[in-house]
Amino acid sequence: xxxxxxxxxxxxxxxxxxxxxxxxxxxxxxxxxxxxxxxxxxxxxxxxxxxxxxxxxxxxxxxxxxxxxxxxxxxxxxxxxxxxxxxxxxxxxxxxxxxxxxxxxxxxxxxxxxxxxxxxxxxxxxxxxxxxxxxxxxxxxxxxxxxxxxxxxxxxxxxxxxxxxxxxxxxxxxxxxxxxxxxxxxxxxxxxxxxxxxxxxxxxxxxxxxxxxxxxxxxxxxxxxxxxxxxxxxxxxxxxxxxxxxxxxxxxxxxxxxxxxxxxxxxxxxxxxxxxxxxxxxxxxxxxxxxxxxxxxxxxxxxxxxxxxxxxxxxxxxxxxxxxxxxxxxxxxxxxxxxxxxxxxxxxxxxxxxxxxxxxxxxxxxxxxxxxxxxxxxxxxxxxxxxxxxxxxxxxxxxxxxxxxxxxxxxxxxxxxxxxxxxxxxxxxxxxxxxxxxxxxxxxxxxxxxxxxxxxxxxxxxxxxxxxxxxxxxxxxxxxxxxxxxxxxxxxxxxxxxxxxxxxxxxxxxxxxxxxxxxxxxxxxxxxxxxxxxxxxxxxxxxxxxxxxxxxxxxxxxxxxxxxxxxxxxxxxxxxxxxxxxxxxxxxxxxxxxxxxxxxxxxxxxxxxxxxxxxxxxxxxxxxxxxxxxxxxxxxxxxxxxxx
Amino acid sequence: xxxxxxxxxxxxxxxxxxxxxxxxxxxxxxxxxxxxxxxxxxxxxxxxxxxxxxxxxxxxxxxxxxxxxxxxxxxxxxxxxxxxxxxxxxxxxxxxxxxxxxxxxxxxxxxxxxxxxxxxxxxxxxxxxxxxxxxxxxxxxxxxxxxxxxxxxxxxxxxxxxxxxxxxxxxxxxxxxxxxxxxxxxxxxxxxxxxxxxxxxxxxxxxxxxxxxxxxxxxxxxxxxxxxxxxxxxxxxxxxxxxxx
Numbered sequence: 001x002x003x004x005x006x007x008x009x010x011x012x013x014x015x016x017x018x019x020x021x022x023x024x025x026x027x028x029x030x031x032x033x034x035x036x037x038x039x040x041x042x043x044x045x046x047x048x049x050x051x052x053x054x055x056x057x058x059x060x061x062x063x064x065x066x067x068x069x070x071x072x073x074x075x076x077x078x079x080x081x082x083x084x085x086x087x088x089x090x091x092x093x094x095x096x097x098x099x100x101x102x103x104x105x106x107x108x109x110x111x112x113x114x115x116x117x118x119x120x121x122x123x124x125x126x127x128x129x130x131x132x133x134x135x136x137x138x139x140x141x142x143x144x145x146x147x148x149x150x151x152x153x154x155x156x157x158x159x160x161x162x163x164x165x166x167x168x169x170x171x172x173x174x175x176x177x178x179x180x181x182x183x184x185x186x187x188x189x190x191x192x193x194x195x196x197x198x199x200x201x202x203x204x205x206x207x208x209x210x211x212x213x214x215x216x217x218x219x220x221x222x223x224x225x226x227x228x229x230x231x232x233x234x235x236x237x238x239x240x241x242x243x244x245x246x247x248x249x250x251x252x253x254x255x256x257x258x259x260x261x262x263x264x265x266x267x268x269x270x271x272x273x274x275x276x277x278x279x280x281x282x283x284x285x286x287x288x289x290x291x292x293x294x295x296x297x298x299x300x301x302x303x304x305x306x307x308x309x310x311x312x313x314x315x316x317x318x319x320x321x322x323x324x325x326x327x328x329x330x331x332x333x334x335x336x337x338x339x340x341x342x343x344x345x346x347x348x349x350x351x352x353x354x355x356x357x358x359x360x361x362x363x364x365x366x367x368x369x370x371x372x373x374x375x376x377x378x379x380x381x382x383x384x385x386x387x388x389x390x391x392x393x394x395x396x397x398x399x400x401x402x403x404x405x406x407x408x409x410x411x412x413x414x415x416x417x418x419x420x421x422x423x424x425x426x427x428x429x430x431x432x433x434x435x436x437x438x439x440x441x442x443x444x445x446x447x448x449x450x451x452x453x454x455x456x457x458x459x460x461x462x463x464x465x466x467x468x469x470x471x472x473x474x475x476x477x478x479x480x481x482x483x484x485x486x487x488x489x490x491x492x493x494x495x496x497x498x499x500x501x502x503x504x505x506x507x508x509x510x511x512x513x514x515x516x517x518x519x520x521x522x523x524x525x526x527x528x529x530x531x532x533x534x535x536x537x538x539x540x541x542x543x544x545x546x547x548x549x550x551x552x553x554x555x556x557x558x559x560x561x562x563x564x565x566x567x568x569x570x571x572x573x574x575x576x577x578x579x580x581x582x583x584x585x586x587x588x589x590x591x592x593x594x595x596x597x598x599x600x601x602x603x604x605x606x607x608x609x610x611x612x613x614x615x616x617x618x619x620x621x622x623x624x625x626x627x628x629x630x631x632x633x634x635x636x637x638x639x640x641x642x643x644x
Numbered sequence: 645x646x647x648x649x650x651x652x653x654x655x656x657x658x659x660x661x662x663x664x665x666x667x668x669x670x671x672x673x674x675x676x677x678x679x680x681x682x683x684x685x686x687x688x689x690x691x692x693x694x695x696x697x698x699x700x701x702x703x704x705x706x707x708x709x710x711x712x713x714x715x716x717x718x719x720x721x722x723x724x725x726x727x728x729x730x731x732x733x734x735x736x737x738x739x740x741x742x743x744x745x746x747x748x749x750x751x752x753x754x755x756x757x758x759x760x761x762x763x764x765x766x767x768x769x770x771x772x773x774x775x776x777x778x779x780x781x782x783x784x785x786x787x788x789x790x791x792x793x794x795x796x797x798x799x800x801x802x803x804x805x806x807x808x809x810x811x812x813x814x815x816x817x818x819x820x821x822x823x824x825x826x827x828x829x830x831x832x833x834x835x836x837x838x839x840x841x842x843x844x845x846x847x848x849x850x851x852x853x854x855x856x857x858x859x860x861x862x863x864x865x866x867x868x869x870x871x872x873x874x875x876x877x878x879x880x881x882x883x884x885x886x887x888x889x
Contacts, residue, residue, distance in 0.1 A: 170744045321791070338788075343687040426662045496770065496788075496795030503735035506793050507761050521760075534731030537689040537704045537724065 031088025083356030087251010182370030240439025259369035384410030437466025442553025501544030774814030
């Protein structure tokens with residue numbers, strides 16, 4: 001299908017929408033977590049079960065007919081049914097997830113053995129109870145639809161909205177789910193300036209972490225005196241534990257490209273580049289597939305929909321250096337040079353890629369654009385808070401019961417995300433901290449759990465929004481060790497161009513390694529703080545300027561742990577090797593013996609009085625006893641000093 | 645022209661000039677390492693950091709690259725600037741203690757090497773002046789390779805390369821004395837590569853490698869004299885010929 005005019009596309013859209021009735025769809029989650037749990041095989045088996053002649057190639061889906069009971073009359077009706085793979089649906093912890101549309105039912109931990117049951121339940125038009133998705137209590141929901149599952153019910157899915165109900169490969173699916181309404185509206189009834197103003201009015205801020213107003217950026221690029229302008233997608237997501245942009249590029253690539261196309265129209269650009277790291281091969285493949293389909297459909301290329309607007313998109317694969325997510329390094333990398341940042345006293349909107357005015361936005365920012373144009377800036381502003389409109393996608397990971405991809409309105413508190421959506425800390429352990437913003441962000445303690453999640457509040461609290469990684473930590477996490485982890489990461493990812501980042505992070509790493517290995521010296525915490533200030537002030541790019549945040553935020557909220565590491569060489573969390581001892585409090589011990597059974601070093605002995613004791617010589621300090629003891633009788637205490 | 649102040653002194657500056665340039669014109673001292681007047685600035689050493697007040701927002705910037713586009717006030721000796729400068733210098737002396745330029749700056753600003761963080765001494769501060777000089781020549785024989793702490797200057801694959809013409813521009817602009825070469829009559833070795841150096845038939849100095857003259861496009865039959873003598877011979881020829889006329 002090729003659309004030569006705006007009305008071609010509008011008519012086709014109406015045609016597709018009319019076909020929507022009388023359909024059943026079985027969607028299998030194709031997010032990385034579910035794929036690892038066997039969702040591809042599951043999808044192949046579903047396809048075979050519907051039609052044994054079906055190709056096992058699940059990249060395309062086929063319509064089959066199925067007889068479905070329409071209760072309560074118990075009449076049979078012929079329905080079309082198909083099965084296919086979607087992008088990430090979000091509840092990664094309980095994958096593989098199967099989603100039945102239009103009933104909106106979710107099933108978890110589905111195996112090949114459940115196929116018959118699920119197909120049967122569709123025919124019977126009732127939920128399949130055995131694998132119905134469960135609530136935080138672990139009990140399966142009676143009717144496992146989104147509103148009955150807390151993990152899904154408390155979310156506001158805007159950019160992730162289509163992802164569990166369509167094939168990321170199918171342009172028809174995207175159009176049927178409202179896709180390309182934004183571009184039609186822009187080209188049909190809005191001038192480029194109006195599009196720019198609409199985005200400005202929406203208050204959309206850059207979702208990559210900086211939070212710069214997107215409309216202002218567009219406007220300044222639009223007003224620059226140059227013939228050539230570029231629009232770029234920053235798909236170089238590299239924060240440990242973050243997978244929001246990956247999910248979007250894999251699960252809804254058309255929305256990113258539609259947003260980019262609208263942006264190009266608004267700022268007067270005819271060339272767009274999507275920069276994706278090569279470690280995201282599926283994202284690259286899906287984006288390439290989308291670009292090909294869109295070119296064939298006439299939605300990319302010369303004279304789009306007969307409006308005279310030309311726009312071409314290319315993919316540029318990055319080598320996977322973390323620093324290439326920094327805007328100037330990304331552009332240097334696209335130019336074919338080593339991905340190293342350059343001094344940015346002149347904005348990219350004036351002098352960016354190949355010295356031409358450039359708008360660079362994050363994947364999620366672009367994916368928001370079609371929604372804003374379709375529904376208007378006022379609607380967008382009604383979501384979220386005053387200065388932080390819209391939603392934000394987070395990768396909720398770490399020691400939380402329900403890990404996964406979540407999208408919430410800005411201003412939702414950390415507590416709501418971690419407890420109401422995530423179900424709280426895994427194994428009901430005490431909450432210690434949540435890390436947001438990746439290596440440039442920081443760790444916030446329990447006292448900050450009611451902080452609303454928006455750009456300004458998180459920065460004020462000493463962390464940052466970042467691109468949306470959210471790592472939950474329990475009491476078995478040493479905060480000094482966490483700072484060490486992030487600084488290790490950054491030492492490995494620093495490009496080495498400027499002195500403070502290259503040498504300063506190395507020095508910081510040496511202090512942190514001393515602190516976490518029992519060699520801390522008096523004054524180390526203060527030295528870290530001073531160094532952090534120096535590095536932040538003098539580093540060339542945002543990586544170095546924010547690199548000290550993990551250290552500064554942990555010192556701010558967990559100073560006592562630093563002091564213990566520094567002065568007493570004690571790690572209260574039982575993480576840093578050689579800096580603690582594990583003992584059993586005989587008063588609290590109820591002689592259950594679980595610790596002894598679970599001790600991999602076989603070093604817990606039973607005393608004559610029935611209580612247990614850890615033989616210190618053999619203890620490898622793995623913490624297994626600590627975790628299994630139901631009575632909290634296992635304690636982490638200071639190592640006896642050799643002088644004593 | 646734009647009116648700015650540096651340390652309170654009013655100065656008129658051409659639009660687009662850097663803070664460093666403006667300061668140097670007014671004899672205000674700002675230390676530099678990676679900056680070189682003949683090369684494009686790179687802003688990587690951060691030693692030239694100064695504090696600016698730009699419409700009420702105060703920040704540290706690299707003076708060698710910050711273009712003056714509106715009226716700002718610049719301070720080169722505030723506590724924050726001193727801390728920034730000392731942080732950089734401290735980090736440099738921990739790794740580059742033997743470089744004379746670093747020693748001089750440390751003496752000037754009172755920075756001492758920290759034994760605890762003393763790294764294996766290296767002369768190179770990764771300022772990339774050599775790389776920029778080579779690039780300016782168009783030869784591009786060396787590049788900063790590896791990243792982070794391991795970043796260093798090298799020819800491709802650390803091997804001798806055809807791209808190197810033995811011009812020693814890199815060694816000439818190196819501020820720390822890291823880049824060295826061996827020179828004996830008629831021979832020069834740099835970046836693992838040995839060059840023959842041609843001798844001037846008039847004054848006898850060894851003036852250029854064959855590769856340099858190739859790169860400059862000098863004819864094979866026109867390689868007998870050094871630049872100085874060549875000029876002398878040309879001018880004698882010119883005078884004799886005009887007298888004849």
